[in-house]
Amino acid sequence: MVNEAADTRPSGPGDLAGLRRLVIKLGSSSLTRDDGGLDLNRLDIVAAEVARLASRGVEVVIVSSGAIAAGLAPLGLSERPRVIAQAQAAAALGQGLLLAHWRSAFQSHYRHVAQVLLTVSDVTRRSSYLNVRQALHELLEAGIIPIVNENDTVATDEIRFGDNDRLAAMVAQAVHADLLVLLTDVDALYTAPPSNPSASRITRVDDIAALPQVEIGGAGSRVGTGGMETKLAAARIAVACGIPVHLAAADELHRVLTSGTCGTWFTPSPVRRPSRLAWVAHAAGVAGRVTIDRGALRALRRHGSSLLAAGVTAIDGAFRAGEVVGLWCDGAEVGRGIVAFDSEVASSIVGLRMSQMSSHVDTPRPLVHRDDLVLFRDGRDPDTTVGA
Numbered sequence: 001m002v003n004e005a006a007d008t009r010p011s012g013p014g015d016l017a018g019l020r021r022l023v024i025k026l027g028s029s030s031l032t033r034d035d036g037g038l039d040l041n042r043l044d045i046v047a048a049e050v051a052r053l054a055s056r057g058v059e060v061v062i063v064s065s066g067a068i069a070a071g072l073a074p075l076g077l078s079e080r081p082r083v084i085a086q087a088q089a090a091a092a093l094g095q096g097l098l099l100a101h102w103r104s105a106f107q108s109h110y111r112h113v114a115q116v117l118l119t120v121s122d123v124t125r126r127s128s129y130l131n132v133r134q135a136l137h138e139l140l141e142a143g144i145i146p147i148v149n150e151n152d153t154v155a156t157d158e159i160r161f162g163d164n165d166r167l168a169a170m171v172a173q174a175v176h177a178d179l180l181v182l183l184t185d186v187d188a189l190y191t192a193p194p195s196n197p198s199a200s201r202i203t204r205v206d207d208i209a210a211l212p213q214v215e216i217g218g219a220g221s222r223v224g225t226g227g228m229e230t231k232l233a234a235a236r237i238a239v240a241c242g243i244p245v246h247l248a249a250a251d252e253l254h255r256v257l258t259s260g261t262c263g264t265w266f267t268p269s270p271v272r273r274p275s276r277l278a279w280v281a282h283a284a285g286v287a288g289r290v291t292i293d294r295g296a297l298r299a300l301r302r303h304g305s306s307l308l309a310a311g312v313t314a315i316d317g318a319f320r321a322g323e324v325v326g327l328w329c330d331g332a333e334v335g336r337g338i339v340a341f342d343s344e345v346a347s348s349i350v351g352l353r354m355s356q357m358s359s360h361v362d363t364p365r366p367l368v369h370r371d372d373l374v375l376f377r378d379g380r381d382p383d384t385t386v387g388a
């Protein structure tokens with residue numbers, strides 16, 4: 001088991017001598033050839049680099065897109081389908097092909113791979129998040145390379161990542177990675193989509209919250225999703241968790257792992273947020289809304305109090321105890337927390353003091369405990385989130 005106490009994170013690009021655990025994400029655009037099929041040569045090159053790291057004792061998780069792209073040709077499709085059922089069929093077919101190729105790419109290096117398919121709720125619901133984390137740790141300890149992708153066939157439109165960038169950031173956070181490498185079809189973050197002649201490369205971002213005006217475009221290829229926007233979202237999540245991010249072109253993986261003189265480096269925030277609070281802050285699926293009054297907000301902000309039902313004015317949405325809810329005050333989302341009661345029970349105790357709750361609940365307790373709470377200092381940007 002890796003010693004979590006030692007700081008093994010690189011201090012800058014290329015400083016990987018002490019690296020213990022790494023997440024590498026490959027986008028569809030870098031795993032597919034121009035004619036749409038999977039680029040097996042690329043998989044082989046990545047497998048060779050990863051096997052080299054693994055032989056040094058570095059634990060690596062690969063987040064691999066490409067299932068839908070791999071399923072297009074066998075289904076007789078020439079481009080990514082818009083109809084969700086077709087995309088799901090392509091993913092179901094393509095995921096098998098994708099994993100078979102990863103397996104054979106690693107076979108020559110005597111490494112096993114394991115398929116891990118995740119949905120949004122697997123990383124946002126605390127119980128399944130912990131299971132995922134344990135399974136990944138178990139695989140890494142056994143020297144196996146987990147190949148992670150979104151479970152596209154079961155994910156529905158409203159509750160899917162859609163891109164694998166944010167999924168990769170959540171995985172990096174779950175396994176306490178030292179570094180997240182985002183590999184794509186563009187060599188860096190630019191000040192504007194690279195098709196714009198005035199766009200210039202950004203080699204380093206030390207404070208993502210103060211990123212200079214960057215014009216973000218959509219995906220550059222026929223197969224990619226999300227473009228730079230989801231990569232920046234992923235970088236925000238990772239750096240807030242204290243994990244540096246190196247964004248680079250897929251064919252520069254060797255340089256990322258050696259000199260580091262390529263791509264865009266995102267410096268992590270100095271404070272490594274406890275993973276549980278990061279999970280609450282960045283949970284993609286917020287199950288409901290709890291509106292609180294100003295007095296309650298003041299108590300949370302100034303005194304680090306738990307959220308009591310007495311300070312709640314409304315409950316919206318249907319949620320279960322243990323899910324993440326947004327906390328709202330005066331029309332703005334002021335924080336998030338793990339709620340202690342199902343929505344029906346929560347609705348029945350709105351405005352009640354602890355002493356008045358016993359006829360509604362077995363054990364009167366705060367609606368959101370302070371240990372399960374994050375507050376947004378300024379607007380909704382999780383960069384400015386502080387633990388309560």
Ligand SMILES: Nc1ncnc2c1ncn2[C@@H]1O[C@H](COP(=O)(O)OP(=O)(O)O)[C@@H](O)[C@H]1O
Nearest residue numbers: 027028029184190192217219220224225227228
């Ligand atoms: N400001 C920007 N800097 C760099 N690339 C950008 C920018 N805005 C948009 N892009 C586009 O984002 C694309 C990468 O995203 P995407 O196609 O989703 O890749 P992937 O499949 O690797 O996730 C690039 O090809 C590029 O055209």
Ligand SMILES: N[C@@H](CCC(=O)OP(=O)(O)O)C(=O)O
Nearest residue numbers: 027028065066067068164225
């Ligand atoms: N899960 C999907 C990936 C979705 C997607 O296109 O992601 P990406 O190319 O990383 O933006 C697949 O395997 O096809």
